[in-house]
Amino acid sequence: MSTDTATTPAVAKPADTPHVSLAHTDEKRNWSSIIILTVYIIFLMVPIYWLIVTSLKDNLEIMTNFSIVPNEWTLKNYRNIFTDESWYSGYINSALYVVMNTVISIVLALPAAYAFSRYRFLGDKHAFFWFFTNRMSPPAVFALPFFQLYSAFGLIDTHIAVALAHCLFNLPLAIWILEGFISGVPKEIDETAYIDGYSFPKFFVKIFVPMIASGIGVTAFFCFMFSWVELLLARTLTTTAAKPIVATMTRTVSSTGVDWGLLAAAGTLTIIPGALVIWFVRNYIAKGFALGRV
Numbered sequence: 001m002s003t004d005t006a007t008t009p010a011v012a013k014p015a016d017t018p019h020v021s022l023a024h025t026d027e028k029r030n031w032s033s034i035i036i037l038t039v040y041i042i043f044l045m046v047p048i049y050w051l052i053v054t055s056l057k058d059n060l061e062i063m064t065n066f067s068i069v070p071n072e073w074t075l076k077n078y079r080n081i082f083t084d085e086s087w088y089s090g091y092i093n094s095a096l097y098v099v100m101n102t103v104i105s106i107v108l109a110l111p112a113a114y115a116f117s118r119y120r121f122l123g124d125k126h127a128f129f130w131f132f133t134n135r136m137s138p139p140a141v142f143a144l145p146f147f148q149l150y151s152a153f154g155l156i157d158t159h160i161a162v163a164l165a166h167c168l169f170n171l172p173l174a175i176w177i178l179e180g181f182i183s184g185v186p187k188e189i190d191e192t193a194y195i196d197g198y199s200f201p202k203f204f205v206k207i208f209v210p211m212i213a214s215g216i217g218v219t220a221f222f223c224f225m226f227s228w229v230e231l232l233l234a235r236t237l238t239t240t241a242a243k244p245i246v247a248t249m250t251r252t253v254s255s256t257g258v259d260w261g262l263l264a265a266a267g268t269l270t271i272i273p274g275a276l277v278i279w280f281v282r283n284y285i286a287k288g289f290a291l292g293r294v
Contacts, residue, residue, distance in 0.1 A: 048271065055264035062260045077265035090248035091269070093159065097234075097242070098227040100163035101170060105223045106216060108167070109174035110209070116175065117182040118190070128179075131172040139232045142168060147236055157239045165233045170223040177222065181215025217284030224277050228270075245270060 054062060055077050057070045065071065081087040116128050146165050147156070155161040185208070193203040209216070235247040245266065252263040278285075 051264050051271075052268050055261060055268045057261055059259060059261050074261075077261040078269075080262055081265055081269065086243070086248055086251070087245075087266070090243055090245035093238075093242050094228060094234075094244040094246070095273070097159040097162040097166075097244070098224055100159060101166045101227045102220050102223040104163060105167055105170040105174045106219055109171055109178050109219065110204075110216075113175045113178035113182050114204070114208075116179050118187065128175075131175055133172075135169050135172040135176075137169075139169070139230065143232055143236045146233065150237060156237060157241050157243075159242050161237045162234050162242065162244070163227075165237060166223075166227045166230060170226055173222055173226075174219045177219045178212065178215050181212045181218075185211055214284040217281040221277055221281045221285060225274060228274060 053068070053070060056073050056075070058072070058074055058076065061067070061071055112131075116124060142165070146161075150156050150161045189207070189211070190203070193207055198207070229246065231246045234244045235250075238244065238247065249263060249266050249270075252259040252266070
C-alpha cells in the first residue's frame with residue numbers, strides 16, 4: 001500500500017535586520033535638540049554679555065585692548081549715571097510715559113476689540129484694516145504734525161505728549177491682539193451673563209476681562225517695548241523736563257568721540273525693565289503664540 005507524500009516547498013528565512021532601539025534614537029534626538037538650543041542661546045547672549053563687559057571697562061581699555069574679561073574692573077560708568085540727575089531722571093521720565101501709554105492703549109483697545117469681535121457693522125473690516133495701517137507707518141511721518149499740534153496746545157516737553165503720540169502706533173496693535181483673544185471666548189458667556197442680570201459694565205469688568213487676562217498681558221508687553229525703545233517721537237516732543245533715557249543716551253557722543261563705557265552702562269540699565277516685563281508675562285506670550293496673535 002503506497003501513500004503519496006506531499007512535498008512542501010522550502011520557505012526562505014528573511015534576512016536578519018538590525019534591531020534599532022527606539023529609546024536610543026529618542027535619546028540622540030534629545031541630545032541634538034539640547035545642543036542646538038544651547039548654541040542658539042549662547043549666540044543670543046553674546047551681545048548682551050559684551051554690553052555688560054564693556055560697561056565695566058574704561059574707555060582706554062575699550063579702545064586699545066580686545067578682551068573677553070576686563071583687565072581692570074570699574075564701576076565708574078554706573079556711578080556717573082546714578083550721580084548725574086539728567087541720567088536717572090531720563091529713566092524716570094521714560095517709565096512715566098511708558099506706563100501712561102500702556103494704560104491708555106489697553107483701556108481704549110478693550111472696548112474697540114470687543115466691538116470688532118462681537119458685532120458686525122458697516123465698514124467694520126475696512127475700519128479694522130485702517131487701524132492696523134497706522135501701525136505700519138514710520139514714526140518720522142508723524143513727527144512734524146505732532147510737534148505742531150502739541151506746540152499749539154502747550155503740550156511740548158510733557159509726559160502725556162509722548163504717551164499720546166505712541167498711542168497712534170500701540171492702539172492699533174493692541175486692538176488687533178485683543179480682538180484675537182476675545183474671539184476665542186464663546187459668545188454664550190455674554191448671553192448667560194445678561195440672563196443672570198449683569199449689566200454690560202459689570203459683566204465686562206468682573207467676568208470678561210479676567211477671562212482675557214493673558215491677552216492683556218501680551219498687549220501690555222508689546223506696548224511697553226515699543227514705547228521704551230522708541231527714539232524719534234520721544235526726542236522730538238521733549239526738551240528737558242520730560243526727556244527720556246533713549247534721548248539722554250545721545251549725550252555720550254561729543255566732539256571728543258563716543259564714551260563707549262558710559263553708553264554701554266546706560267544700555268545695560270535700559271535692558272533691565274524689558275527683561276523684567278518679559279519675565280512676568282512669559283506665560284501670556286506663550287498663549288499668544290498658541291492663538292496665533294503674537
